[in-house]
Amino acid sequence: MDAVTLARLQFAFTIGFHFLFAPxxxxxxxxxxxxxxxxxxxxxxxxxxxxxxxxxxxxxxVAIGVATGVPMEFSFGANWSNYSRFVGDVFGFPxxxxxxxxxxxxxxxxxxxxxxxxxxxxxxxxxxxxxxMIGAHLSALWILIANSWQQTPAGFxxxxxxxxxxxxxxxxxxxSTVGRVLHTVFASWTIGAFFAAAVCAYYILKGRHxxxxxxxxxxxxxxxxxxxxMMPLIGDVQARDIITYQPAKLAxxxxxxxxxxxxxxxxxGWVDEGGKKVTGLKFPGGLSLLVxxxxxxxxxxxDEFPRRDWPPVQTVFQSYHLMVSLGMLLILVALIGIYYxxxxxxxxxxxxxxxxxxxxxxxxxxxxxxxxxxxxxxxPWVVYGLMRTSQGASPSVxxxxxxxxxxxxxxxxxxxxxxYVWVMAGIIxxxxxxVPVAAEGAVAAQRAVASQGAGGIGEATDEGVGT
Amino acid sequence: MSLQLVWFGLIGLIMAIYAATDGYDLGVGVxxxxxxxTDEERGVLRQSIGPVWDGNEVWLLVLGGALFxxxxxxxxxxxxxxxxxxxxxxxxxxxxxxxxxFRSHSSGGQARLWDAAFFVGSFLPALLFGVAVGNVxxxxxxxxxxxxxxxxxxxxxxxxxxPYALLVGLTGxxxxxxxxxxxAAFKTEGALQERAARAxxxxxxxxxxxxxxxxxxxxxxxxxxxxxxxxxxxxxxxVGVALLVAGLGYGRWAMVAKKDGEAFVGAMTTIxxxxxxxxxxxxxxxxxxxxxxxxxVTIHNASSSHLTLxxxxxxxxxxxxxxxxxxxxxxxxxxxxxxxxxxxx
Numbered sequence: 001m002d003a004v005t006l007a008r009l010q011f012a013f014t015i016g017f018h019f020l021f022a023p024x025x026x027x028x029x030x031x032x033x034x035x036x037x038x039x040x041x042x043x044x045x046x047x048x049x050x051x052x053x054x055x056x057x058x059x060x061x062v063a064i065g066v067a068t069g070v071p072m073e074f075s076f077g078a079n080w081s082n083y084s085r086f087v088g089d090v091f092g093f094p095x096x097x098x099x100x101x102x103x104x105x106x107x108x109x110x111x112x113x114x115x116x117x118x119x120x121x122x123x124x125x126x127x128x129x130x131x132x133m134i135g136a137h138l139s140a141l142w143i144l145i146a147n148s149w150q151q152t153p154a155g156f157x158x159x160x161x162x163x164x165x166x167x168x169x170x171x172x173x174x175x176s177t178v179g180r181v182l183h184t185v186f187a188s189w190t191i192g193a194f195f196a197a198a199v200c201a202y203y204i205l206k207g208r209h210x211x212x213x214x215x216x217x218x219x220x221x222x223x224x225x226x227x228x229x230m231m232p233l234i235g236d237v238q239a240r241d242i243i244t245y246q247p248a249k250l251a252x253x254x255x256x257x258x259x260x261x262x263x264x265x266x267x268x269g270w271v272d273e274g275g276k277k278v279t280g281l282k283f284p285g286g287l288s289l290l291v292x293x294x295x296x297x298x299x300x301x302x303d304e305f306p307r308r309d310w311p312p313v314q315t316v317f318q319s320y321h322l323m324v325s326l327g328m329l330l331i332l333v334a335l336i337g338i339y340y341x342x343x344x345x346x347x348x349x350x351x352x353x354x355x356x357x358x359x360x361x362x363x364x365x366x367x368x369x370x371x372x373x374x375x376x377x378x379x380p381w382v383v384y385g386l387m388r389t390s391q392g393a394s395p396s397v398x399x400x401x402x403x404x405x406x407x408x409x410x411x412x413x414x415x416x417x418x419x420y421v422w423v424m425a426g427i428i429x430x431x432x433x434x435v436p437v438a439a440e441g442a443v444a445a446q447r448a449v450a451s452q453g454a455g456g457i458g459e460a461t462d463e464g465v466g467t
Numbered sequence: 468m469s470l471q472l473v474w475f476g477l478i479g480l481i482m483a484i485y486a487a488t489d490g491y492d493l494g495v496g497v498x499x500x501x502x503x504x505t506d507e508e509r510g511v512l513r514q515s516i517g518p519v520w521d522g523n524e525v526w527l528l529v530l531g532g533a534l535f536x537x538x539x540x541x542x543x544x545x546x547x548x549x550x551x552x553x554x555x556x557x558x559x560x561x562x563x564x565x566x567x568x569f570r571s572h573s574s575g576g577q578a579r580l581w582d583a584a585f586f587v588g589s590f591l592p593a594l595l596f597g598v599a600v601g602n603v604x605x606x607x608x609x610x611x612x613x614x615x616x617x618x619x620x621x622x623x624x625x626x627x628x629x630p631y632a633l634l635v636g637l638t639g640x641x642x643x644x645x646x647x648x649x650x651a652a653f654k655t656e657g658a659l660q661e662r663a664a665r666a667x668x669x670x671x672x673x674x675x676x677x678x679x680x681x682x683x684x685x686x687x688x689x690x691x692x693x694x695x696x697x698x699x700x701x702x703x704x705x706v707g708v709a710l711l712v713a714g715l716g717y718g719r720w721a722m723v724a725k726k727d728g729e730a731f732v733g734a735m736t737t738i739x740x741x742x743x744x745x746x747x748x749x750x751x752x753x754x755x756x757x758x759x760x761x762x763x764v765t766i767h768n769a770s771s772s773h774l775t776l777x778x779x780x781x782x783x784x785x786x787x788x789x790x791x792x793x794x795x796x797x798x799x800x801x802x803x804x805x806x807x808x809x810x811x812x
Contacts, residue, residue: 063568066521070564071557073531077546078553081619084546088539089771093779096532100786103525108797111518116800160614162539165775394547396620405554412558416565423572 004393006402007079010409012375014071016368017413021065021420023367026140026185027192027223028058029133034219040126046432050212051129053432055113057199057424062110062136064420068413073099079402083382083392089165090156091146094172098142106135140188141181148177150383151374152245163386176245179238180374186227186234187370190330191363193224197337198360199428201353204346209431218341225334231327236290243291246384247300248309249377252316254278254287259301263287268321271314276302278317311379319372326366333359470776471766474537475750477783481533483742485526486596487646487735492516492523494647496563496589497640498666500582502651508659509582510810513567515654518801520567522794524560536779540617540769541753548607548620548754549599552627556592556599563588590640597639601632604748605688606755609763617764622757631684638677642741645670646734649718653727656804660727667730668722674737675715685748704747711740 001009032054039047073095076084084091109128112120120128155170156163165171197220203213242250250256255271255278256263265287269280285295292298302310333355340346346353382389495516503509535542546553562584570581608622648670651663718733749755754764762768770776 060568060572063565066524067561067564070524070528070560073528074546074553074557077531077535077542078550079547081543081547084535084543085540085616088535088542089775092532092534092536092539092542092771093775093782094532096529096536096779097782097786099525099529099532100783100790103528104522104790104794107521107525108794111522112797112800115514115518119800159772164772165778168774168778394543394550394619396547397550401550401624405551408554408558412561416561419565419569423569426572 001399001403003397003399003402004390006399006406007393007397008389010079010402010406011075013406013413014068014075014409016371017417018065018068018072019368019371020364021061021068022140023184023188023191023364024195025058025061025065026136026188027190027195028054028061029136030189030192030223031196031216031220032058033129033133035216036126036129040122043122046211049432050216052117053212053427054196056427059110059114060420060423060427062106064416066107067416071409079394079397080382080392081394081396083387085162086387086392087150087163087383090149090153090163090171094142094146094149098139098146102135102139102142104135105131106139109135137185140184144181144184145172145174145177148174148180151180151378152176152241153383153386158386163383176238176241179234179241183231183234183238183370186230187363187367189223189227190231191367193220193227193334194330194356194360194363196220197224198356201356202428203431205350205353212432214347217346218338221334221337221341224330225338228327228331228334232324239291243299246377248302248305249311249316250291251300251302251305252311252313252377253320253373254299255313255317256287256299256301258303259298261288261296261298263299265290266317266321268325269317271317273313309380311377316373316377319369319376323366323369323373326362326369330359330362330366470773470780471770473780474533474770474776475746475753475766477780478530478533478537479742479746481526481530482746483739485523485530486642486742487738488523488526489520490593490643490738491646491650491731491734492520493589493593494643494645495651496585496647497593497644498647498651498663499589500586502648502659502662502666504658506578507807507810511655511659511805511807512651513570513585514810515651515805517567519798521564522797524564527560533779533783537771537776538753538764538766538769539771541764544609544617544619544764544769545599545603545754548622549602549627551624552595552599556595559588559591559595561588563592593643594636594640596636598627598632598636600639600745601635602627602629603754604635604685604745605629605631606757606763608758609754609756609761611761615768617754617756617762617768631688634677634681634684638674638681641670641674641677642738645674646731646738649727649731649734653731654805656806660804664722664725664727667734671715671718671722671734678711678741700747700750703750704744707740707743707745707747709740710736710743714738714740 032051035047035051035054039051076091109131112125112128113132116128117125149171152174153163154174155165155167155172157166158164197217200213200217200220203209204217239250242253254263254266255269257276257278262285264282264284266278267281267283269278269282271278287299288295288297302313336352337346337356340349340352378384380388380390382392495512499509499512503512531542566581566584566588570578570585573581607620608626610618610621612618645667648663648667652660652667655663714733714736716733718730718737721727721729721733751766752763753766753769756763771779
């Protein structure tokens, strides 16, 4: 294999692995803040334990997220030095900002959360949880600002063969940035929500930590529902941007080989790149309808582009449709759950609780698929329309060096993955812990008192269900 | 004063802060298997850096981002030149980050494995940062560039493991161990503290010997025999020497007087002095060229546009004080020694 292919493999593998953990940590940071908010208001031991439980899961995830995130910052220069020369004037700033604004906030106050429960006041601790959550979200914001510029470069001029910043705002608040950030944040919340839902379902099925699980499950499902519903709405806005600025990507997404009106949308299908056709279940005129509001809207096809400028059509098509199908399925699962939660009957539908366990994996698959759609759909460009991926690699790094380090990454990351799953399973098996039996009965009474005192925040718990 | 010069100074400052802060927790990691004798003592050492190491490491990410944004050619050329060195540093940092977290969830043989990963993960960066710096100062083989840009690295990996770079690597390692021992002696109690205090004395002595060797080598070796090019860098060089001597002297006095906080300040000052000397010696280059024929990577031919440098400077001047303020605030929460009874994570 040549150096460029190996460098691409290495980048895809390392960022794809990192992208398993970064979204979960963002999603869990929300569960953490909600739990800590409850404790801040109630002061109950059970609520404190619930918060500590989410914190443990969050921190284990952040640890591997940080460990796999650090190499990304340096991989641009190491593996993609020509790319770095070309884009540095625009691209370095958001990376620096990510460190200054996001990582410092998250890491510094995560230190407070882990080690300073007894050293700071409840207020400072609660504020720290917020700052950690904000930091986690800001890191998504800044890295996606950088990524958006790769996708739809703006606010620059080409001077002496390098991109030169021309307008700060145009470069940073790119027209594709807002949609991308929201889409990714809601994807992260979806991952966190269904993960949390699965943990709660596991506890209810096992008859353990019921107070905790019955309280957290409806919350998780509500976050899951909002996030999964928001996703196609934002995606729709993004598609309009893609059709204008990345027409070849949109053509690959639905396998549009010939330009024209009345383009169908596929529910499922198979691309024959050689024969230039898509076999599948089609919704006639669907794509035209989606992008233009009526079926006569023309869509640019791949025929408008020389073959060497096509993205890998099959990969983009399949990853996109996998993402959409899974997204729809997740909306359905969340809807059913919310309905049962509203009727207070979650605990009686064990099939549903069993269903939630494997479903937790689906948001990850959907998110990685969406990411593959966005990034493989950008090919063959590393900066869309300006620099080809093959031109971005490091001339001074040999194929054997990249192969060696890729092998080491695979080895180390496999080890980390096993260790991570083992640690997470350990935390979940241990659970949020039990408040001593004598206190257990008093919890409900305490909570009633606390909720009166704090103006009724303790309502809507599932007390008694399934016990 | 040009923006390039301001950013050269600022990057140097960020690098110095990184070396002085992550330096002590890297140093603790290197000393970890030697200082701690029981599981409890290992717990104390980990806990002494637990709340702060991640925040310290972020300085490295800020350094990477800032270098990328302000001197993209230096970022591109240096990182691809030191490819395997950088990758080893990264593998070290990966192992270190997860070992600290996963260690707290394991026991027995698994815990030993994470202990080993913590040591290796600390040792690799602590040694290799200096090797990279040694090469940057000595110069590496750069090819001819195109369009007036400096060229890429054309030498071999083994050429990076030259005696000078290795000596600078060892010196850096000694500096990290020295500040790490100072931190451990400052943050722990009892027998562990006494061992750390002895290690602190030894590490400082070794550091002084290595500094003398490095200085002699730098003055004699044809590749490194450089003149401090103008008044400014000469002044900076003297400031660095003053900081270095003051840090070493103050640190030694504090050690003898058994003032652990002051000894740590001395070790920190020493590192700031070393970084200042390095920076003064390098100016105006960012990566030296070993051949006189090929142009070096300098703050002028590697920099970003005026607009980018300005925007990033404004951003940094607003954000840095805020970051430093809350980091100091959080450090104060964790002031005081970590006793055996405090280990909870």
